[in-house]
Amino acid sequence: AGIRNQTNHLILFNVFQPEDLMNMQHCNLLCLPENYQMKYYFYHGLSWPQLSYIAEDENGKIVGYVLAKMEEDPDDVPHGHITSLAVKRSHRRLGLAQKLMDQASRAMIENFNAKYVSLHVRKSNRAALHLYSNTLKFQISEVEPKYYADGEDAYAMKRDLAHMADELNPFVSAYRKPK
Template sequence: MATFRRFRPDDVNKFSKCNLDPLTETYELSFYLQYHAKWPSLFQVCEDVNGNIVGYIMGKVEASPDAFKFAEHYLPWHAHITALTVAPEARRLGIGKILTEQLELVADANDSWFVDLFVRRSNERAITFYKNMGYSVFRVVKDYYGDHATDPTQSSEDAFDMRKPMKRDQKLQHIRSDGEQHFVNPEDVW
């Protein structure tokens, strides 16, 4: 049996089951605490019967700065999934789906136009997961994952910027069906 609840600061000491996955990015403590302080309802965890964190989602609601309101890549009020991960032994139990749906409910409650996220182009399992949940590729961010910065033998990897419209976007103006044909550079993404 699993329990879903809001993140608490001491949960970072229980993330190891989730963060050992090579596709899960591990952040500094201050980053987790910033999300906890600013967007507590968008930072949820799943705990197993032994108190281990077996999944979590970190999100935020934001818009591009007003100074860029008329810029080509301006982002209106939306929710963003910063991280979603489930421990290997807890996968295929619906935990990721439940965490994502909880974030989407908060996004709708905050009158967001859409929920977006970035995923490595090579992460086919995650892309399939999100597509099954109604997300689609909005654009490709060239060289978003710059692994070469810390390891020169590694190359950069593109990201899919995936989106799912929320109730506010009744005309579906913030998604597109041909997103894999639209390319932007990382500096164009706020």
Template structure:
């Protein structure tokens, strides 16, 4: 059965929420899913079978709060939730979902890095994020989850795209150009 990863559509949200309820202890109200989709439609992705049934998803958005508090804060994305049904785990779907979301957050919203939280006891999550995707542990967030479990805050700095490198080079070249004197000025 072919499986594909694609951007989330608004019609996917109910099924994504059901996937979340089936797979994870951290659950969200529908307004939360809608907010992610309506404000950042390119951020979240789902894995679907040939009948378009959701097998897994990543719910993601840009971090608005940090930017409001500190306008100089680099743009970054938050991976809010990742879930794959048990029968489809160990197929690399979570990795594909994460990579798709990271790429879209960078290309569409100019994210420079990505943050996520993972339960201290989630061994599979730690292996995926650290070993497969290159995330680095930042700090422990005490009692982060409703049940009191701690979380690791993890960060991935995204490699610059060719467009970003070209833009930086153009800015650098423009700033190193000598300024032309204004015409009609004092002599």
């Protein structure tokens, strides 16, 4: 399924493939101050191949991506983590970030029975905070001081996936015991 942008061009969404890694990294370098070595993208792609997605324009150029993983904490319920989300400036405010995040979240539920998804965001990144809090319904769980390499604090945020899980599997939710 795709989205049409303001000029009526189609944007397609796909699970990322190894051949997308260079273009994902290029998109990351254009959009974000947090950049990763190629081996970090490979690690995500090999460990959780079904969780990261790309958004491509009709020419096959990557205009956005979400890089996601599952947290491996045996003392906690299964949950995912968004390592990186980027959308090129030319393609912002079209719903691409929401679609990418929702696809990654659905894949976390379907493949790993994730109960929530977490992420970190710079305290100064007002646009991202608005997206995460207002559009995607993330909640701030704590402040992590000096989280970023330049010393800026981060908000640790969480999004409960129970409602999305119920939408994905209404049969199960209909027979779930009331709380």
